[in-house]
Amino acid sequence: MQPAKGNSSSMSKTDIQKEIIFKTARSGGKGGQNVNKVETMVEGYFHVADSKILNEAQKEILLQKLSNRITAEGYLLVKSQAERTQLGNKQLVIKKMHELVNQSLIKPRKRIASTPSKAAKEKRIGQKKLKSQVKEGRKKVTISND
Helix, strand or coil, X not given: CCCCCCCCCCCCCCCCHHHEEEEEEXXXXXXXXXXXXCCCEEEEEEECCCCCCCCHHHHHHHHHHCCCCECCCCEEEEEECCCCCHHHHHHXXXXXXXXXXXXXXXXXXXXXXXXXXXXXXXXXXXXXXXXXXXXXXXXXXXXXXX
């Protein structure tokens, strides 16, 4: 089977890792006393407008599609505190950010409208007639004296 056009497998992946700025903070959740003293939560910031990797069209697409995740300063923000280590969270941030960017840059395929075949139309009309007969049979029978 061949990959479909416009699918992520046929498109080159954009690697933005070099342009991600990382910040760490203390995270909640698992870890016990470790949580209180080690900064394991990682935040990744990617400035879309200043990117040297993306072209203008790609920047526009990202700014439009990811507008709810982009801060007022123009940074795409992704956080992770699922792992107990900073390195694990950093890798998760990179993975999430790549998925977001690459999914947003995939062009959706145009839908080609199809028309029902003659057989399909006849089948539909036949089913409607059958349904009509069933409903007709449910009516009360009235005897008229002529």
